[in-house]
Amino acid sequence: REQISVISIQEWRRRSALHKPVLQRDEVIPPKVYYAPEWRLDEKANGDEGLPDPLKEYGMTPEKWEHYNQVVWPPGYVVPETGLPKTREVFHCRQSIHFSPRRAWYACQLVWRMNVDEALVQLDLQQIKSTGILAEVLREAKDRAANEFHIEHPSRMHVAEAFPIQSNIIKGARRHAHEAWNTIRYRYTHLYVRLEEGEGPGYKGREKPKDGWDKMSDYYKYLRSRQIKYSIG
C-alpha cells in the first residue's frame, strides 16, 4: 500500500509539472536589443484610477499600440529575418469611432498592404463612411510620419497593418410590434493603422481584386467559350 501511494504521488507530481509553461523545443525568445520606456504594471494604461484588471485590456489597446512608437532600436540595427536595416514604421490609432468594427473591417482589407497614396485614392473613390474615416486616419498617420518621426518621404510608405477593434457598446432600445422590445447596440471602434517604409507586399498571399481590364478579359473568355449546342462542328 505504501509503495502504491508513493507511486501515485510521483505520478501526480509528474502530471502537475505538465501544467507549467515550458519553452517549446523549437521556441527561441529573441534577445531584447531595443530600448523602450517601462510599462507600468501597477497603473492603468489609460490613466484611470485603480489597479489594472487582467481580465480587461486584453488584446490590442490604443495605449499598447502607442507604446510601440516609443521603442528605440540600437544603432545600425539589422533585422535578423530580412538582413536589412530596420525600416521606419509609424503606429497610429483613432479611438472610439462611432462605427461598427465589422463594417470597418472591409475598408481595412481594401487598403491593407497597399502604398499609402494609392490607398488614399482608392478610399476616396468609395463613397462609403468607413473608407472616409480610414482615409482620414491614414492622412493623420502620414502627417505624424512627417512631423513626429521625421520620415523624409511619407508617400513611400505602405499600410503594413490596418484593423478595427471594438472599444465599447452603448445599448439603446427599440420597440417592435406587440410590446416586444429589443436592444440596439451602438458600437464604438478603435481603428489601428501601421505604416511602414518601403514597397508593400501588395497582393501576395491573397487574391487580387479584379479591375476593369480583368473583367473585360473574363467577359471575352466567356463569349468565346459559348457553343451552339447540337451543332455540327
Next chain:
Amino acid sequence: QMLSVFRVGTRLGAFPTVLPLASVPTATQSAGVHHHLERRNLRRFLGIERSNKARANRNTHHNERMFRGMRGRKTVLMDNLPDDVEQRRLDAMTPYQARDEMLAKGINPYKEVSPRNWREHDVTIQSLYAVMDPYVPNEAPTSWTKSGLSFVPLLKTKGEEWKQWGMHKFHNRWSGTKKIARKEGFEKFNTKTFGPLADEIYEQAHNALMARDKKKLAGLITESAHAQMWPDVANGNIVWKLVERVKKSEVVNVRCQDIPEKSGNDIAQITVRMHLKQILAVYDRFGHLILGSETEPRETKEYVVFENHIAVIDGKWRLHEKIYPHWMPKKEPVLRTMKMPEGYTRLKKANALPLRAQELSEKKKKQKNQKKQEEE
C-alpha cells in the same frame, strides 16, 4: 480630386457639369445605375443620389413612406451618445474658440469651471533653469587694425569690451568665489582645482546618458540639463567617446546667488572652458545615423556650466548648461529634409515689426488729427 467630364453619347444634349468628390464621408443610398432622364443633375445621372430618398427600394407596391415616421418613433433616441466627430472638433479648438462656442449655445463658460483647490506647498529652489551670467570673454576680440571701423567707433567698442572684461573679473571674485568661500565646506575652494573635477563629471554624465542610467544621471546633471539631454536618448541613440583633452580645462566664470534674496539659499554656477577632441554619433529611433560619425573625432572648444546647490551640505556639482556666445561658430544641425506644407510662402525680405509703443503713438496721432479735422 475632380472627376473629369466625360462623354456618354452624342445623342445626349447638355453634358453634366464637373463634380467634385465629397471630402466629408457621406452615407447615401447608391443605386449604381445611371438614369438617362436625370441629365441636369450629375449625381442622379451617375446613380449616386436618389430622387426620392425616403422611398425604400423593396418593390412592395405599397407606399412605405406613409409609416416611416411612426416606425422611426419606435426607436428610443439616445441624447448623450458620444459623438467622436464633435469631440475631436472641440478638442482641436483653442480656449477662445471654445468660449465662443459655449456662448453661442447659451452656456456660461465660467459657471461650470471647478473652483480652485487651495493647496499649500513648500517650494524649494535647488536649481535654476538658466545660466546666471552667460558672459564669456571673446576669444577673438576686435582687432585694432582689421576691424573695418573708424577710430572713434573702434575706441567705443574696445572700451565696451574692456569694461565688460573688468566687470566680469570683478564679479568672479565679488559675486563668485568670495560668496562660495563663506559657505561651510568651501573655505578652501580654489578655481584651479575645479578643472579636473569638471572633466570627470562631464565624462561620467555622458557615459551615464549613453547607458540610460537615470539614477546615476540625476547626480551628474541638473534638471534643466536633463530636459535637454534625455530626449536625444529617448528618441534615439548616442555614441560618445572622449578621445583627447587638448588643453587643461580652466574656470572662466564663477557666480553665486541666493534665491530668494538674502535667504542664504545659495546656488553657485561655474563656467569651465573645455578644449576637447570627442567622437559623437547621433542615431534616430530606427538606428539610422543622423549626425556625426563614430570614427572621426572632432575638436571642440566648449563653455560648460556646472551648478551646485551649496546651501545644502549634500550639494553636488552637476553639469548644467553650455554657453554659446554669438562669436562662436554655429553647431552642425541634424539635416532633415521635408516637403513644405501647401500654402507655405517664404518671405523674400524680412520686414521689421514695429514696436508696440510706436503703434500706440501713431494711433494717438491719428486720433488727434481726426479730432482737429472734426473741430474744423
